[in-house]
Amino acid sequence: MSGVCGADVPPVVGSVLTGVGLTVAQAAERLARGEDVALTDVQRRIVEEHALKL
Numbered sequence: 001m002s003g004v005c006g007a008d009v010p011p012v013v014g015s016v017l018t019g020v021g022l023t024v025a026q027a028a029e030r031l032a033r034g035e036d037v038a039l040t041d042v043q044r045r046i047v048e049e050h051a052l053k054l
Helices: 024-032 041-053
Strands: none
């Protein structure tokens, strides 16, 4: 089972990725340029889903 536990820090607050300091859009742009962005698995799925909507 995977997901977010109630005691875990949320992966995103508003549009800012927790612990990364980038918005979802900024992270998507950096990944598109081939840059390495330190994301959790959940954050990566959020960013990838955002990129598909563009």
